[in-house]
Amino acid sequence: MAEITYRDALNQALAEEMDRDESVFLLGEEVAEYDGAYKVSRGLLERFGERRVVDTPISELGFTGLAVGAAMVGLRPVVEFMTFNFSLLALDQVINNAAKMGSMSGGQVTSPIVLRGPSGAAFQLGSQHSQSCEAWYLHTPGLKVVAPGTPADAKGLLKTAIRDNDPVVVMESELLYNLKGEVPEGEEFLIPLGVADLKREGGDVSIITHGQMIHVALRAAEQLAKKGVEADVLDLRSLRPLDVESILESVGKTNRAVCLEEGWSYGGVGSQVVSVLMEEAFDDLDAPVLRVTQADVPMPYNKKLEAWSKPSVSRLVEACEKVCYV
Amino acid sequence: MLQRSSVEQELEREGSVNKPTMTTKTSALSKEELIELLKQMLLYRRFEEKAGESYAIGKIGGFCHLHIGQEAVAAGCITPLKKDDYVIGTYREHTQALAKGVPPEAVMAELYGKAAGTSGGLGGSMHIFGTDVGFMGGHGIVGGQLAVALGIAWGIHYRGGDQVCVCFLGDAAVNQGAFHESLNMAAIWNLPVIYAVENNDFGMGTKFSRVSKTAMSQKSASHGVPARVIDGQNVMSTYADFGEVVEEVRKGAGPQFVDVQCYRFKGHSMSDPVSGTYRSKKEVEDKTENADPIKILCDHMFDSGLLSPEELQEMDGEAREVVKRAAEFAEAAPEPDIKSLYENVYSEANPNGRLFFDGRVI
Numbered sequence: 010m011a012e013i014t015y016r017d018a019l020n021q022a023l024a025e026e027m028d029r030d031e032s033v034f035l036l037g038e039e040v041a042e043y044d045g046a047y048k049v050s051r052g053l054l055e056r057f058g059e060r061r062v063v064d065t066p067i068s069e070l071g072f073t074g075l076a077v078g079a080a081m082v083g084l085r086p087v088v089e090f091m092t093f094n095f096s097l098l099a100l101d102q103v104i105n106n107a108a109k110m111g112s113m114s115g116g117q118v119t120s121p122i123v124l125r126g127p128s129g130a131a132f133q134l135g136s137q138h139s140q141s142c143e144a145w146y147l148h149t150p151g152l153k154v155v156a157p158g159t160p161a162d163a164k165g166l167l168k169t170a171i172r173d174n175d176p177v178v179v180m181e182s183e184l185l186y187n188l189k190g191e192v193p194e195g196e197e198f199l200i201p202l203g204v205a206d207l208k209r210e211g212g213d214v215s216i217i218t219h220g221q222m223i224h225v226a227l228r229a230a231e232q233l234a235k236k237g238v239e240a241d242v243l244d245l246r247s248l249r250p251l252d253v254e255s256i257l258e259s260v261g262k263t264n265r266a267v268c269l270e271e272g273w274s275y276g277g278v279g280s281q282v283v284s285v286l287m288e289e290a291f292d293d294l295d296a297p298v299l300r301v302t303q304a305d306v307p308m309p310y311n312k313k314l315e316a317w318s319k320p321s322v323s324r325l326v327e328a329c330e331k332v333c334y335v
Numbered sequence: 336m337l338q339r340s341s342v343e344q345e346l347e348r349e350g351s352v353n354k355p356t357m358t359t360k361t362s363a364l365s366k367e368e369l370i371e372l373l374k375q376m377l378l379y380r381r382f383e384e385k386a387g388e389s390y391a392i393g394k395i396g397g398f399c400h401l402h403i404g405q406e407a408v409a410a411g412c413i414t415p416l417k418k419d420d421y422v423i424g425t426y427r428e429h430t431q432a433l434a435k436g437v438p439p440e441a442v443m444a445e446l447y448g449k450a451a452g453t454s455g456g457l458g459g460s461m462h463i464f465g466t467d468v469g470f471m472g473g474h475g476i477v478g479g480q481l482a483v484a485l486g487i488a489w490g491i492h493y494r495g496g497d498q499v500c501v502c503f504l505g506d507a508a509v510n511q512g513a514f515h516e517s518l519n520m521a522a523i524w525n526l527p528v529i530y531a532v533e534n535n536d537f538g539m540g541t542k543f544s545r546v547s548k549t550a551m552s553q554k555s556a557s558h559g560v561p562a563r564v565i566d567g568q569n570v571m572s573t574y575a576d577f578g579e580v581v582e583e584v585r586k587g588a589g590p591q592f593v594d595v596q597c598y599r600f601k602g603h604s605m606s607d608p609v610s611g612t613y614r615s616k617k618e619v620e621d622k623t624e625n626a627d628p629i630k631i632l633c634d635h636m637f638d639s640g641l642l643s644p645e646e647l648q649e650m651d652g653e654a655r656e657v658v659k660r661a662a663e664f665a666e667a668a669p670e671p672d673i674k675s676l677y678e679n680v681y682s683e684a685n686p687n688g689r690l691f692f693d694g695r696v697i
């Protein structure tokens with residue numbers, strides 16, 4: 010297995026799928042000549058030409074609509090949002106069109122579109138550029154949402170997303186692009202949507218998380234282990250479809266859970282997980298499920314306040330100890 | 336009003352930036368006016384240089400977009416305004432805030448993320464606000480400020496005031512739907528708003544001609560908003576021409592669209608390359624050498640005997656001193672308190688119900 014960065018894993022996924030299927034094309038701001046704002050599409054213009062790697066104007070609503078229409082006539086567009094903050098300008102096309110097209114047309118058309126780019130905070134980018142956008146999309150039937158946290162998951166999930174016949178939102182993270190990890194080779198390395206991955210096995214508490222936050226969870230788990238608390242770190246990977254089975258299995262074993270996510274708490278990913286646990290695992294629980302999220306404020310610019318606002322290892326450790334009553 | 340073919344516009348663009356043109360309007364400017372413009376631009380240049388240095392050593396973080404090379408736009412377009420006129424801009428707005436009268440210490444403190452900053456250190460480089468002097472903010476979403484400007488102009492119109500609202504945007508922002516929606520509404524309601532494109536010819540690494548089939552000056556035509564092309568490197572032209580637009584709007588001429596042609600000497604942000612596949616090193620060197628707005632003004636003033644090298648040095652020394660003091664102030668200012676995070680999310684605490692759900696106790 011080769012060790013490559015998260016960025017290169019995404020790049021490989023794009024290149025392989027474009028190679029495999031002529032109907033796949035990539036469009037977005039700065040994706041071609043500039044190689045992408047975060048260099049995910051490096052070299053793709055050279056390899057596939059400007060017919061299939063398309064620099065767009067700064068017109069998010071327009072080029073996302075283009076993707077919806079192109080999908081209606083059989084193409085498989087991959088839209089890159091420079092960051093998901095800017096995808097909010099395209100929400101109308103995603104929510105009112107892409108997500109509805111299948112049912113609205115009685116199944117006459119599908120929307121095999123991938124909407125991808127970095128989501129969440131990086132460092133000191135301020136309130137308009139530091140948003141975790143999962144919840145905006147999760148809420149909507151018709152959309153699928155994945156959030157890979159490792160290079161292997163990035164490649165496997167993006168490839169599957171491109172082959173999927175529904176609109177799939179792929180949320181990456183600026184903080185992960187340089188992360189290295191082993192990635193299986195081969196064109197058929199695919200990770201199915203709706204399958205969580207137990208990134209660490211423990212027996213005392215389940216940390217249920219996704220995306221960039223799995224690394225916070227793994228660090229917290231190490232600290233907890235030193236104190237004699239062994240945590241399961243369940244990486245949801247896919248937020249919709251949600252692998253309810255794996256959540257129930259882990260919590261059935263540990264009887265305690267903490268949901269960790271990068272975004273705001275109200276109506277977040279954890280809200281749904283907690284709801285599932287209440288409905289389907291009430292008898293398994295030995296403690297109320299806790300959640301660790303971003304502070305409930307627009308992300309501040311100031312470095313210290315930003316660090317304080319993000320969910321941290323120490324907050325997570327504290328929450329895990331609380332549900333374990335230690 | 337200029338309405339020309341795109342080819343003519345392109346040619347005009349090529350020619351105008353490097354060769355400043357003197358017109359009767361610019362020759363009529365007084366020595367005092369020119370000195371004021373020069374002092375302003377020196378301040379902006381030194382301020383942005385300092386911001387760049389502080390960024391390099393980690394005192395400023397995040398995205399930081401400098402205005403170096405485009406100082407004449409801030410000086411030329413904002414100096415003609417009155418205190419109660421409004422300006423709203425993008426994330427490349429430090430100098431525009433200074434031009435509208437936001438104190439340099441407060442802007443620098445914001446860049447340093449300090450409590451004494453314009454947004455208490457919570458906004459940062461892209462979000463400088465100074466509403467007390469009519470600076471209605473730096474906005475980070477491309478095109479996000481365009482409709483907001485419309486609302487500000489609506490407010491003026493609603494109250495029957497004679498102020499104007501100047502809305503700066505980058506060349507790349509005209510491709511957002513919000514641009515067309517805003518121009519149309521500004522036109523049908525005859526609102527006192529000036530959309531001033533800081534046309535530096537690039538949106539990050541994309542040259543304008545790659546994302547537009549028509550010239551900038553044609554963008555407003557279908558909405559019935561008059562367009563004008565202004566030299567944004569020769570501050571004398573910028574000031575004289577833009578001042579004229581401002582006065583027309585004040586008298587009720589309705590919305591205007593101004594293509595202020597300029598050039599960015601640095602990378603898009605502190606983390607982007609100055610040149611590369613999108614523009615050659617030579618092009619940047621050529622512009623820096625021949626189209627520096629400060630140099631253009633100084634050369635004119637030297638030639639006309641309005642300025643001596645010693646006077647220039649003295650003014651520059653003053654600008655450096657102001658910036659030095661701003662940086663010292665920012666450096667020494669305290670960090671914001673964690674409580675401040677929750678203070679302005681809502682304008683007041685609600686007597687009933689819960690507003691915050693993070694469960695954090697401070």
Ligand SMILES: Cc1ncc(C[n+]2csc(CCOP(=O)(O)OP(=O)(O)O)c2C)c(N)n1
Nearest residue numbers: 095427475476477505506507508537538539
């Ligand atoms: C809606 C949106 N899309 C993309 C971006 C990322 N972005 C920031 S600035 C920029 C280029 C804008 O260029 P231009 O409008 O010409 O302004 P300039 O930076 O040249 O002053 C881009 C693509 C953004 N901030 N907002």
Ligand SMILES: [Mg+2]
Nearest residue numbers: 505506537538
């Ligand atoms: Mg530009």
